[in-house]
Amino acid sequence: MFHGLGCHLGNLSRLSNAKSRSISAENFTGEKGKGGNASEGTGKHAARDLGHGWKISPSIKIAAGRTVELADIEGPGAIQHIWLTPTGNWRHTILRFYWEHSEYPSVECPIGDFFACAYQKEFAPVVSLPVCVNPLSGLNSYWEMPFRRHCRVTVENLAAEEMVLYYQIDYTLTEIPEDCAYFHAQFRRVNPLPEKEVYTILDGITGKGQYVGTYMAWGANGKGWWGEGEIKFYLDGDECPTICGTGTEDYFCGSYCFEVNGRYREFCTPYAGMPKVILPKGLRKTQRRFSLYRWHIPDPIRFEENLRVTMQALGWQSGGRYLPLQDDIASVAFWYQTLPVAKFPPLPSKRVLEIT
Numbered sequence: 001m002f003h004g005l006g007c008h009l010g011n012l013s014r015l016s017n018a019k020s021r022s023i024s025a026e027n028f029t030g031e032k033g034k035g036g037n038a039s040e041g042t043g044k045h046a047a048r049d050l051g052h053g054w055k056i057s058p059s060i061k062i063a064a065g066r067t068v069e070l071a072d073i074e075g076p077g078a079i080q081h082i083w084l085t086p087t088g089n090w091r092h093t094i095l096r097f098y099w100e101h102s103e104y105p106s107v108e109c110p111i112g113d114f115f116a117c118a119y120q121k122e123f124a125p126v127v128s129l130p131v132c133v134n135p136l137s138g139l140n141s142y143w144e145m146p147f148r149r150h151c152r153v154t155v156e157n158l159a160a161e162e163m164v165l166y167y168q169i170d171y172t173l174t175e176i177p178e179d180c181a182y183f184h185a186q187f188r189r190v191n192p193l194p195e196k197e198v199y200t201i202l203d204g205i206t207g208k209g210q211y212v213g214t215y216m217a218w219g220a221n222g223k224g225w226w227g228e229g230e231i232k233f234y235l236d237g238d239e240c241p242t243i244c245g246t247g248t249e250d251y252f253c254g255s256y257c258f259e260v261n262g263r264y265r266e267f268c269t270p271y272a273g274m275p276k277v278i279l280p281k282g283l284r285k286t287q288r289r290f291s292l293y294r295w296h297i298p299d300p301i302r303f304e305e306n307l308r309v310t311m312q313a314l315g316w317q318s319g320g321r322y323l324p325l326q327d328d329i330a331s332v333a334f335w336y337q338t339l340p341v342a343k344f345p346p347l348p349s350k351r352v353l354e355i356t
Helices: none
Strands: 019-024 060-062 067-074 077-086 093-099 107-110 131-134 138-141 145-147 150-157 163-173 182-190 199-206 209-220 231-235 272-278 288-295 301-303 306-311 314-317 321-324 328-337
Touching: 019 067, 067 163, 077 150, 093 182, 145 150, 145 182, 150 163, 182 199, 199 209, 199 328, 209 306, 231 301, 301 306, 306 328
Parallel strands: 107 182
Antiparallel strands: 019 163, 060 163, 067 150, 077 138, 077 145, 077 163, 093 107, 093 150, 131 138, 182 328, 199 306, 209 288, 209 301, 209 328, 231 306, 272 288, 314 321
16 A cells, blocks of 8 residues: 655555644644634634634744744654744744654754745745745745654744744654655854865764755855855765765856856756845845755765765956855755764854844
């Protein structure tokens, strides 16, 4: 019998014993037949003339400095879709996923960067297979996230103000094939990158798995071209990388500075894109910013024991020479691997997280 995972147009007609469930502010536990029964919630006043079942609890409030649990699910099963609409500062809103009662999170990331939109104040749609961002703040993830015994999802509000979160986590309860690994996502930021240093996207990863995607929020501090650097994948103890790119824009599946008729050209495709470019305009906008994603869905990068991923920051200087850059670079690495998960490096401080 079909287990109900890996759904696509070619298998949607297949029957399965998988059970569909959903967690939201209208059904905090995802239990069957328990949605829309709230008597208290953020919509209570608006629904006061309508009564039970009329959008009493469409969202939750998260106090300043507090962490709330969005999901606590007993497996086996898999998250198949997540929709979130958060208020507040997205760089100060931290999303975490824990698999199988792990002490450490397998996902730890500011909410905007996880959905490939770090630059919150400048809306741009993201149209790709695993991530969609829709007007005005509809954040959608279609990464499949299997677990065998337990899944826990939390959101932390680092800000000094209360925030509101609308959310829905759609999942299935089903048997998980033996060869399914666990979803991971790790955020990093360096601002500025020290001179002649290489930016590290991911390091310290041990186990067997596959690397499936990169998101980068790149702030170019200089005036010239910023994307001449190479991405490098060091697999299973490599001293020199097994996979080495030819340029930053090449890795994100573009070419020649993403330039068309003398201007940057934004683009979104199923597997790669540059959905947002922010150029200096006005007295207080002095830094060029670029939002970039690359999903390795048809071409996952597989490793047996360990993985390290780096990106150079290079421009040009006089005499046709490369110029190592000191840019503001943030990234999210997406991968699947076996457990246990290693403890991630500490997140940057609240001050360092913020985009100014």
